[in-house]
Structures are given as C-alpha cells and as structure tokens.
Amino acid sequence: MTKRQLDDLDLSILEWLSEDARISNRKVAIELGVTEGTVRARIKRMEDEGQIRITAISNINRLANPTLAYIWIEVEKSSQTDDVAQALSAIPEIGFVAKTLGRSDILAITMVQNNAQLASFLHSTISGIEGVRRTECSLGVNFIKHDYRMSRIV
Known part of the structure; x- marks a missing residue:
C-alpha cells in the first residue's frame, strides 16, 4: 500500500x-x-496508514518523582549498532531509541523514580545486551517544557 x-x-x-x-x-x-x-x-x-496514532499520554508533571534518564550507549563494534538499537527498542521501559553521531552510538531514554532504580536497570538490563561496551547517563530533573506532541520521545 x-x-x-x-x-x-x-x-x-x-x-x-x-x-x-x-x-x-x-x-x-x-x-x-x-x-x-x-x-x-x-x-x-x-x-x-500508520501516519498517526491517537493515544492517552501521562502528564509528566503529575508523576511523584519523575526523572528522565538519557542513556548514552557505546557499542563494541559499529556493525552491532543496529542489533543493539533493536534490542533496546524491545525493552518496555525505554520510550525512545535513536542511533546517534558523535561520542556515543545510541541514545535511549527512560523514566525512573530514583537513582537506585536507574542503577538496577543499567546493570540488570542494559549491560546484558550483547554488543554494549559502555553506558553514560544524564538525568533530566527539572522539566521546563514538555510538548505533548513530542510525547513519543519520553
């Protein structure tokens, strides 16, 4: 079609x-x-045609302790980037995955409630993916603007 x-x-x-x-x-x-x-x-x-999807979106400002975790991922070999990105996209807790140019190969974004939850997620889930060499995290803690039209990102 x-x-x-x-x-x-x-x-x-x-x-x-x-x-x-x-x-x-x-x-x-x-x-x-x-x-x-x-x-x-x-x-x-x-x-x-899959051009739009109408769905309900949670209001990030109403969550108890929302912390947006940006997980920058470096893969062992560039040939593994697609496989690692696909594996990440299959993880329900991750809301965004993109291949990137620059210091890291992939950016994944997830929402966590605290640092302990993030550490557990990184150690038990992300590090177990074949091809992941290294991760680095950045945390979003104060949301200045959240455009719901971009909701798929978070």
Whole structure:
C-alpha cells in the first residue's frame, strides 16, 4: 500500500488533534470549513496508514518523582549498532531509541523514580545486551517544557 503525503488539510487536522485529541470531528470541521465526514475520513486514513496514532499520554508533571534518564550507549563494534538499537527498542521501559553521531552510538531514554532504580536497570538490563561496551547517563530533573506532541520521545 502506498502512503500518501500529508497535505495541508491533514496537517491542519493534526494541529487541532495535537491540542486536544478528544475534540469532536464536528468542531474541527467547522473550524476548517470542511464536512465532518471529511475530517473523520482523513483521521481514519492517517490511522490506517500508520501516519498517526491517537493515544492517552501521562502528564509528566503529575508523576511523584519523575526523572528522565538519557542513556548514552557505546557499542563494541559499529556493525552491532543496529542489533543493539533493536534490542533496546524491545525493552518496555525505554520510550525512545535513536542511533546517534558523535561520542556515543545510541541514545535511549527512560523514566525512573530514583537513582537506585536507574542503577538496577543499567546493570540488570542494559549491560546484558550483547554488543554494549559502555553506558553514560544524564538525568533530566527539572522539566521546563514538555510538548505533548513530542510525547513519543519520553
């Protein structure tokens, strides 16, 4: 199946949904000057084609002691980068994995409640992945901005 590019109407619908995914199709249609059926069909197509996913997101500011842990990973051989990244992406506690350029090969992001939980996670889970040479962590402790449109990152 060939995926269509998002056009201006799709992007306008997404802008409304990014502010409040529970907004009615009718309200979006009125605001954009199209029919409710058009909005409904566009949302369904974007979901069916995997271009969007509508989901509930926890409010990071409401968690008891949220600590965002950025785990910088160095692999033993560059040929192992893809395998290590795939192994990391299969771990439910990790919300973001990217191959990077620079000092580290991979960045993984997870949420922890305290340093002990992070240490346990690193020692019992991350270090057990074949190809992981070294990890370094940075902790995000004060959230200045959290754009929910970027929620998949955290």
